[in-house]
Amino acid sequence: MKKIAIIGAGAAGMTAAIAAARTAEEKKNPCEIFLLEHNDLPGRKILSTGNGRCNLTNEKMGLPHFHSQDLQKAAVVLNAFGLEETLSFFHGLGLQTKSRNGYVYPRSDQAAAVRILMELELKRRRIQVHSGIHVDEIQNAEDGFVISGSGKQFLADRVILATGGRAAAALGSDGSGYKLARSLGHSLLPVVPALVQLKAKPHPLSKASGVRVEGKVTAICGGREMAGDQGELQITSYGISGIPVFQISRHIALALAQGEPAQVVVDLVPWMEEEEFCSFLKKRVEGREAVAAGDFLIGIFPEKLIPALLSIARIKKDLPVGELEPEAFPRFARICKSVFLKISDTNGFDNAQVCAGGIPLAEVNETTMESRCVNGLYLAGEILDVDGECGGYNLQWAWSSGYLAGLHAAQL
16 A cells, blocks of 8 residues: 655645645545654644634635745646645534635634644544654655654655755754755845844833834835835834734845845824825914924824934923924824834744745646655745735645645555
8 A cells, every 4th residue: 555654744744645635535545644753742733823713714715815925836726726625624624714814713713623633634534644754865765755753753655755844943843854855956045034023123112022013014124125114013022013014024134134134114193195295293282382293283293102213303291382393293293104124134944824935836736746856755835935925825835836736646
């Protein structure tokens, strides 16, 4: 009986195993399928997705939500197993879903439901999960593969590498898959944290740590505007966080890795143009001339943020607004529309949700996920050079690439 080994029992790995088992059954081509996982249970990282609710896909699918050096190859994968196929797959497992502004979640709002239902399907199809196995080496022999790890050896005719990247090492992603892939002849594009918080130095807003505020962020890398996003920002003691920050972070991380200067421009009044905001402030003074500058801004910005903004604009918070110099309001409006933060670093792989970079898609057959370097080797998930925005896009890549890898690996 032929054997299919899947390295990594995460989102992509479990999907690959289920797809392989279904294909083997349909083709009446019995084979032994097993997963090697160094965590104590399969799908552990799924539990942390979507803040514990598992945003498993998005109804607004499209290439602009993904990043890769070869987006057209990524599109082939995503089109082959897309939104409809993903929903059908999970509904078939017994998962009920709901949409919230296009973001698809389990109806129970529990990521654990996704993990458990996938694990139950593995058991139902008699797919064995060898937990606590850290794969150190994969040798390509004439008659298959020899997999070594944790003092044990496993033989396989096909291998699916679905180890994940380096993001969130505490959940099992330690980057070991990159080493395995390179040992088998693959190259590696620079890997950096993505969907991660950013560190600013100097940090003019540090005293407003903990404040959440509506804003727009724009990434400037090497003097070029690379990306922007708007939504709720969180100011931290070390820098900035929040979904808009996550969305632009990959560009910042890549620039820093290449030794380029990187900064973020924060617009704290995205609903008004600069001149309009300046006029608004001047009109607001009428009847409030004796109010101190610090109190004058209450109702516009969170109270803890006001002293930091006034300090940047060189305005004394105790000075009555009626006594401000003529240039004070234009200067303050300009500051609020463009707080420049020099980014010194990201908050690292341990705090990142995913990685950018990885094995180039040029080294994989995008219709089957089979390696172009080694026959019988397949790659899926975050190990490849594809990363998506927040909103279920990274899980969609895992489901899509994992399903195709399992489907074609089982067509022995």
